[in-house]
Amino acid sequence: FVLRESSSSGGGVTSRMSEDSWSAELRQASGGFETEEARAFMRRQAKGDASVRATNERLIEWLQSKGVWLSELSGWNEPPHSLALATSTFDDVEGEDAGRGLLARRAVVQDMELVRMPRYLCMTKDAALESPTLKGLVNVSTNEYVAIALLLISEAEKGILSSFWGPYIAVLPTTEEISPTFSWDESDLADLEGSPCLAATRSMRAKLRAEHAEFSHHCSFDQWEWAFSILFSRAIRLTGPTKEILALVPYVDFINHSPFSSSYVTLAEAPEPLFFWDDKPDDEIVVYADRSYRKFEQVFISYGPKSNSDLLLLYGFALDRNPFNSVAVQFGAATDDPLYDEKLAFAISAGRSPNETFPIYADRFADEMLQYLRMSCVTPSQLKGRHVRDLDYSTIVSVDNELAVLDTLAQACEAAIERYPPPPPPVPNPRDRNIFLTRKQRMAQRLVASERRILQRTIDAAIRKSNELEATRALAA
Numbered sequence: 001f002v003l004r005e006s007s008s009s010g011g012g013v014t015s016r017m018s019e020d021s022w023s024a025e026l027r028q029a030s031g032g033f034e035t036e037e038a039r040a041f042m043r044r045q046a047k048g049d050a051s052v053r054a055t056n057e058r059l060i061e062w063l064q065s066k067g068v069w070l071s072e073l074s075g076w077n078e079p080p081h082s083l084a085l086a087t088s089t090f091d092d093v094e095g096e097d098a099g100r101g102l103l104a105r106r107a108v109v110q111d112m113e114l115v116r117m118p119r120y121l122c123m124t125k126d127a128a129l130e131s132p133t134l135k136g137l138v139n140v141s142t143n144e145y146v147a148i149a150l151l152l153i154s155e156a157e158k159g160i161l162s163s164f165w166g167p168y169i170a171v172l173p174t175t176e177e178i179s180p181t182f183s184w185d186e187s188d189l190a191d192l193e194g195s196p197c198l199a200a201t202r203s204m205r206a207k208l209r210a211e212h213a214e215f216s217h218h219c220s221f222d223q224w225e226w227a228f229s230i231l232f233s234r235a236i237r238l239t240g241p242t243k244e245i246l247a248l249v250p251y252v253d254f255i256n257h258s259p260f261s262s263s264y265v266t267l268a269e270a271p272e273p274l275f276f277w278d279d280k281p282d283d284e285i286v287v288y289a290d291r292s293y294r295k296f297e298q299v300f301i302s303y304g305p306k307s308n309s310d311l312l313l314l315y316g317f318a319l320d321r322n323p324f325n326s327v328a329v330q331f332g333a334a335t336d337d338p339l340y341d342e343k344l345a346f347a348i349s350a351g352r353s354p355n356e357t358f359p360i361y362a363d364r365f366a367d368e369m370l371q372y373l374r375m376s377c378v379t380p381s382q383l384k385g386r387h388v389r390d391l392d393y394s395t396i397v398s399v400d401n402e403l404a405v406l407d408t409l410a411q412a413c414e415a416a417i418e419r420y421p422p423p424p425p426p427v428p429n430p431r432d433r434n435i436f437l438t439r440k441q442r443m444a445q446r447l448v449a450s451e452r453r454i455l456q457r458t459i460d461a462a463i464r465k466s467n468e469l470e471a472t473r474a475l476a477a
C-alpha cells in the first residue's frame with residue numbers, strides 16, 4: 001500500500017488606506033503609499049473621487065433613511081457611529097489594493113457594537129421569494145445562492161433609481177474588480193500551474209456553467225458570473241439561536257478579511273410579538289469588535305479559516321501571512337499491496353476512500369492524515385498476526401511504520417513541488433513588481449510561493465522527525 005500523491009492552500013493584513021474626506025490625515029497616519037500601483041490607484045482615485053464619493057454618500061443616505069445610525073454626530077440617544085467607509089484600502093505586505101473597507105472613525109473598545117442593521121435591508125432568499133419580478137422563478141426549494149443571485153441580477157437590471165437596493169448595488173464591485181480565479185481566462189490560469197487551485201477553479205467554472213444553463217433565458221452568463229462573484233466574496237452566513245440564513249448585508253460587507261481577526265457578526269432574532277395583531281419586529285444583524293481599534297485603523301473580520309487557494313478562488317486575493325494556509329495533497333493506495341483488500345475494507349468502514357486528500361499545513365501534521373498514513377503503511381510483519389482493523393493508529397504503531405509514514409509524506413510533498421514550473425526569477429526591486437506584473441500574476445505568484453513554502457517545510461520537518469526517530473532507536477539498541 002505504497003502511497004503516491006496528486007495534490008489547496010492567506011497573511012495577515014493590517015492596512016494603509018485612504019478615505020476621501022480625510023485623505024490628508026490618513027495619508028500621514030498610513031506613512032504614504034509605497035507601490036507604483038498604489039500611487040497609480042491614488043491618481044485614478046483622485047480623478048474618480050467625485051463619483052466614488054457620490055456613490056458612497058448615496059449608500060450612506062439610503063441606510064440612514066432606513067433608520068441605520070451611521071452619523072458621525074451624536075443623535076437622540078445615539079452615540080456617534082464608530083465606523084466610516086473608506087474608498088480604498090491596501091494590505092500591509094505589498095500594498096495590494098483591497099477595495100473599500102471600514103475604518104474606526106474614533107477609538108473603539110473590545111466587544112463594542114460596531115454596526116446594527118435590520119434584516120429587511122439584506123438580500124436574502126426570503127426577499128427573493130417576495131420579489132414580484134421573480135414570481136415563478138424562485139420558490140421555497142430554490143437553492144439559497146441561486147435565489148439571491150437571481151434577486152441581485154433582477155434588481156441590478158432595474159437600475160439604481162428603481163431598485164429598493166439600488167444605492168447598495170451601485171457600490172458593488174465588478175467581476176474584474178473582484179477577480180476570483182473562476183473568472184480568469186486561460187492565459188491567467190497558466191500561472192496557477194501545479195497548484196490544486198487550478199483544478200478547484202475548473203471544477204467551479206464547470207458548476208457555474210452547468211447551473212446557469214437552467215437560467216440562461218433569464219440572464220447572460222456574465223450576469224450569472226458577476227452575481228456569484230459577489231455572493232462568494234461577500235455573502236455572510238448569519239447564525240441566530242433558531243435560524244441560519246445566507247445574506248448580502250449592505251455596509252457590513254465592506255469589512256475586509258484578516259485571518260487574525262475574531263470580530264463577529266451575529267443574527268439577533270426578534271422576539272415573537274405578544275399579540276397576533278402586533279407587527280413582528282425585524283431581526284437584526286450586529287457586528288461586535290474583537291479588540292480595541294485606534295482611530296483610523298481599519299476594522300477586520302475573518303471570512304473563516306481559509307487557505308490561500310480558497311481565498312483566491314472565491315475572493316480574488318491571497319495573503320503572505322495566513323495561519324490557515326494549506327496545500328491539499330492526495331494519497332493513493334497501491335493495488336499490489338498484499339494487504340490492499342483489508343486496508344480498503346477498513347478505510348471504507350472508517351468513511352475513507354482508497355484515494356484520500358488531506359490538507360498539509362506549514363506548522364503541523366494533521367492527526368487524521370497521520371492516522372490514515374499509519375494504516376496505509378502498515379506491513380504484515382508490523383501486524384504480527386493481527387488484522388489491519390485491530391490496530392490503534394492514533395499513536396505510533398512502530399518506529400518502522402512511522403519512518404515509512406514520514407517518508408511517504410516527504411515523497412508526496414516532493415512530487416507536489418515538482419508539478420509547479422520553476423519559480424519566476426525575482427524582480428530586482430520588489431517595488432517594481434506592480435509595474436511588471438498584473439494583479440492576477442502577483443496573486444498567482446503569492447499563492448504558488450506560499451504553497452511551495454508549506455510543502456518544503458513539511459519535507460524538512462519529516463526528515464528532521466525521521467532522524468530523531470533513528471537516533472532514539474540507535475540509543476535504545
Ligand SMILES: C[S@@+](CC[C@H](N)C(=O)[O-])C[C@H]1O[C@@H](n2cnc3c(N)ncnc32)[C@H](O)[C@@H]1O
Nearest residue numbers: 013098099100233234253254255256257315317
Ligand atoms: C466582503 S468584500 C469586502 C469589501 C471590499 N473591499 C469592497 O470594496 O467591496 C470582500 C472583497 O474585499 C477584498 N478584500 C477583503 N479582504 C482583503 C484582504 N485582506 N486583502 C486583499 N483584498 C481583500 C477582496 O476583493 C474581496 O473579494
